[in-house]
Amino acid sequence: MKKSAINLSVALTLFVIFYITCTTIINQGETGVLLNFGKPIKMITQPGIYLRFPYPFNSVEILDARLIMLQPRSSEFLTADKKNLILENNVCYRIADPIQFMKTVRNIKGLEIRLTDLLFSHTGLLLGHYELSDLINVNEEKIKFEELNNRLTKLMQEDNQDLGIKVERVFIKRVMLPYANRNSVYQRMRAERNRIAKKYIAEGEEKAQKIRAEADSMSRIIIAKANSEAMVIQGKAEAEAMKTYGDSYKKNIDFYKFIRSLEAYQKIFKNQATIVLDEKSPMLKTLMSGGEK
Numbered sequence: 001m002k003k004s005a006i007n008l009s010v011a012l013t014l015f016v017i018f019y020i021t022c023t024t025i026i027n028q029g030e031t032g033v034l035l036n037f038g039k040p041i042k043m044i045t046q047p048g049i050y051l052r053f054p055y056p057f058n059s060v061e062i063l064d065a066r067l068i069m070l071q072p073r074s075s076e077f078l079t080a081d082k083k084n085l086i087l088e089n090n091v092c093y094r095i096a097d098p099i100q101f102m103k104t105v106r107n108i109k110g111l112e113i114r115l116t117d118l119l120f121s122h123t124g125l126l127l128g129h130y131e132l133s134d135l136i137n138v139n140e141e142k143i144k145f146e147e148l149n150n151r152l153t154k155l156m157q158e159d160n161q162d163l164g165i166k167v168e169r170v171f172i173k174r175v176m177l178p179y180a181n182r183n184s185v186y187q188r189m190r191a192e193r194n195r196i197a198k199k200y201i202a203e204g205e206e207k208a209q210k211i212r213a214e215a216d217s218m219s220r221i222i223i224a225k226a227n228s229e230a231m232v233i234q235g236k237a238e239a240e241a242m243k244t245y246g247d248s249y250k251k252n253i254d255f256y257k258f259i260r261s262l263e264a265y266q267k268i269f270k271n272q273a274t275i276v277l278d279e280k281s282p283m284l285k286t287l288m289s290g291g292e293k
């Protein structure tokens with residue numbers, strides 16, 4: 001019984017040693033490279049448990065098969081109009097050929113050094129063809145970020161064929177200004193904003209003056225037409241009133257004369273004026289007669 005327990009313990013120990021030294025587990029999203037005395041000889045792409053000879057005969061290098069993001073440090077570049085800019089770029093890539101990758105850069109750290117050098121080189125050359133206003137501008141239509149990113153991506157894809165990777169996308173994450181250039185750039189942006197604002201104000205004033213002129217012209221036409229119609233109506237009304245007065249006064253001439261005399265007295269004595277008249281004056285006839293004939 002004791003001997004059987006010892007044999008079982010030995011068997012388990014040997015199994016554990018065998019499992020640790022002679023097997024490799026490849027997880028989902030990983031790629032394995034089988035090394036023979038440190039030289040890559042085979043690529044393992046499917047997840048699972050694989051047998052191998054123990055070290056140093058065989059070893060397996062596990063690589064990430066997913067999309068990887070490289071975020072190099074920010075660096076300063078010079079634009080075509082001799083302005084300094086600090087850019088932060090990102091590179092999205094995946095390991096397409098693990099064996100070639102192991103032969104050229106050996107590991108991720110070595111790859112990042114190579115990619116960073118390539119990225120800075122291409123970015124500096126491309127940025128020399130763009131002005132500051134192509135990257136920093138109040139007018140969104142003049143910003144050429146997308147064009148610059150596309151050209152960077154194309155150059156990086158063409159220039160890493162021997163690294164065993166595939167560059168999916170390169171893009172500028174952030175644009176910053178050196179402290180010495182910030183004030184001049186901000187002043188330039190303010191001047192551009194003021195120019196645009198003055199342009200909009202001038203266009204608005206021009207349209208406002210045109211609208212006011214049209215409104216004044218229309219108002220004068222409407223007022224003139226209204227005055228004309230009012231004069232015609234007033235003339236017709238006065239003519240009709242005169243006709244009515246005339247028809248009324250024709251029926252009693254003496255009464256008309258009496259009314260006119262009273263109206264004349266009212267105007268004369270309105271301000272309590274003192275008037276000296278002859279007793280035979282026509283003005284006193286109605287007053288002295290009391291309205292009799």
